[in-house]
Amino acid sequence: MKKVYSSRYDAPIIVLVRPQLAENIGMVARAMMNCGLSCLRLVTPREGPVSEKAVSASSGASVVLEEAQVFSTLPEALADVRFALSTTARLRDMTKPVMSPNPAVQKTARRILKGEKVAWIFGPERTGLENKDLMLSDGCVQIPLNPAHSSLNLSQAVLIMGYLWWSRSLKDQDLLVTGGAKAATKKELSLFLSALDARLEQAGYFAFPDKKERMQRNLHNIFERNNITSSELKTLYNILNIL
Amino acid sequence: MKKVYSSRYDAPIIVLVRPQLAENIGMVARAMMNCGLSCLRLVTPREGPVSEKAVSASSGASVVLEEAQVFSTLPEALADVRFALSTTARLRDMTKPVMSPNPAVQKTARRILKGEKVAWIFGPERTGLENKDLMLSDGCVQIPLNPAHSSLNLSQAVLIMGYLWWSRSLKDQDLLVTGGAKAATKKELSLFLSALDARLEQAGYFAFPDKKERMQRNLHNIFERNNITSSELKTLYNILNIL
Numbered sequence: 355m356k357k358v359y360s361s362r363y364d365a366p367i368i369v370l371v372r373p374q375l376a377e378n379i380g381m382v383a384r385a386m387m388n389c390g391l392s393c394l395r396l397v398t399p400r401e402g403p404v405s406e407k408a409v410s411a412s413s414g415a416s417v418v419l420e421e422a423q424v425f426s427t428l429p430e431a432l433a434d435v436r437f438a439l440s441t442t443a444r445l446r447d448m449t450k451p452v453m454s455p456n457p458a459v460q461k462t463a464r465r466i467l468k469g470e471k472v473a474w475i476f477g478p479e480r481t482g483l484e485n486k487d488l489m490l491s492d493g494c495v496q497i498p499l500n501p502a503h504s505s506l507n508l509s510q511a512v513l514i515m516g517y518l519w520w521s522r523s524l525k526d527q528d529l530l531v532t533g534g535a536k537a538a539t540k541k542e543l544s545l546f547l548s549a550l551d552a553r554l555e556q557a558g559y560f561a562f563p564d565k566k567e568r569m570q571r572n573l574h575n576i577f578e579r580n581n582i583t584s585s586e587l588k589t590l591y592n593i594l595n596i597l
Numbered sequence: 598m599k600k601v602y603s604s605r606y607d608a609p610i611i612v613l614v615r616p617q618l619a620e621n622i623g624m625v626a627r628a629m630m631n632c633g634l635s636c637l638r639l640v641t642p643r644e645g646p647v648s649e650k651a652v653s654a655s656s657g658a659s660v661v662l663e664e665a666q667v668f669s670t671l672p673e674a675l676a677d678v679r680f681a682l683s684t685t686a687r688l689r690d691m692t693k694p695v696m697s698p699n700p701a702v703q704k705t706a707r708r709i710l711k712g713e714k715v716a717w718i719f720g721p722e723r724t725g726l727e728n729k730d731l732m733l734s735d736g737c738v739q740i741p742l743n744p745a746h747s748s749l750n751l752s753q754a755v756l757i758m759g760y761l762w763w764s765r766s767l768k769d770q771d772l773l774v775t776g777g778a779k780a781a782t783k784k785e786l787s788l789f790l791s792a793l794d795a796r797l798e799q800a801g802y803f804a805f806p807d808k809k810e811r812m813q814r815n816l817h818n819i820f821e822r823n824n825i826t827s828s829e830l831k832t833l834y835n836i837l838n839i840l
């Protein structure tokens with residue numbers, strides 16, 4: 355595995371408490387690798403991290419499974435952790451900070467920046483975390499979902515949190531990608547539009563002089579707003595020449 | 598299914614092009630329901646939407662499968678769609694706007710607000726979308742992931758986009774949740790701290806008068822910053838009385 359972080363503790367530790375299905379452990383490893391997380395801790399899993407089913411479900415992320423640590427109790431798994439958040443769908447009768455995923459990611463990043471180990475705790479598939487588990491965390495994360503159907507697969511909960519972690523400091527991208535081609539200069543476009551106008555004039559398209567300006571404006575606008583490339587303009591020139 | 602939206606077109610249509618595995622179709626339906634998406638279109642799936650495997654993998658989201666539409670070609674699946682985005686890991690040699698998930702969600706929301714149908718197109722598991730599919734979309738969405746391990750399961754790609762869609766207008770939450778208990782008033786806390794100070798004074802804790810103020814400040818601070826509730830204060834009073 356290419357190490358994306360300088361240390362495996364530069365990202366939150368994923369702690370799975372009593373996971374039931376080996377496939378889910380594998381899929382969690384895959385989701386972790388997708389999101390640059392590498393440190394996995396398991397508390398009394400029904401099957402160990404490198405079972406055949408887990409490795410198969412990890413789709414190439416088996417290094418996360420091989421390096422996973424197994425603990426007998428959650429307190430042992432959290433012994434060196436200074437900030438722990440539990441993910442939970444249900445609120446228990448307990449006084450805890452409850453936050454949505456983005457503030458959880460931000461708090462996690464700030465603690466890690468201070469050099470502290472942070473854990474995100476996920477409960478067993480069917481039952482979720484028990485009160486004695488939730489007790490040990492500094493706060494709870496609730497992932498907001500359609501209340502009519504809010505049950506998430508374990509690996510999907512890890513994926514949502516992991517994705518928000520991975521993308522937390524990425525700038526949104528919204529660009530025209532041209533596969534090496536260059537956007538046409540306004541001069542190139544203007545020359546093409548003049549050639550188009552001349553060809554249309556010749557063909558009698560501008561039959562009504564008082565509408566000509568408006569017709570030209572509408573037509574030019576189609577091309578002006580279209581981010582056309584130089585090579586696409588050449589294609590259009592060629593078409594114009596053979597029509 | 599409780600309808601979360603007034604119409605199934607108040608959210609993007611999910612279009613799966615040539616999906617290979619029935620399980621993936623089912624898991625996509627589950628992820629869609631999690632995120633309030635209900636309109637699923639399939640282009641020449643290997644198995645139909647209501648296969649046993651798909652229904653089983655949908656974990657109770659079979660209504661999405663039952664209402665899914667099957668088309669022979671992508672142009673047919675997009676016939677009534679006015680804005681389509683393709684998700685793709687690879688950039689093809691094509692001039693297209695490429696954006697990250699958040700701008701894609703924002704553009705989608707704006708088009709839907711105008712009453713237009715919007716589609717998000719996902720390709721086959723192994724190969725992704727072909728150029729002839731990408732051609733038909735207004736832009737491409739790239740989900741940023743760990744470049745060392747960026748392959749996502751089909752349903753996980755749908756989940757990430759769906760989660761960002763579902764949570765796009767939710768305010769981040771970061772609250773102390775007290776399970777019905779009320780945060781202590783500052784007066785209640787101050788009375789408790791006075792009782793604690795008196796008890797400690799009596800026990801000889803403040804042996805060095807010049808350090809007393811600092812010791813008190815440090816001790817009080819533990820409780821002041823702790824968002825303690827009225828009933829938790831009563832617990833502490835009781836403890837103080839029996840020690």
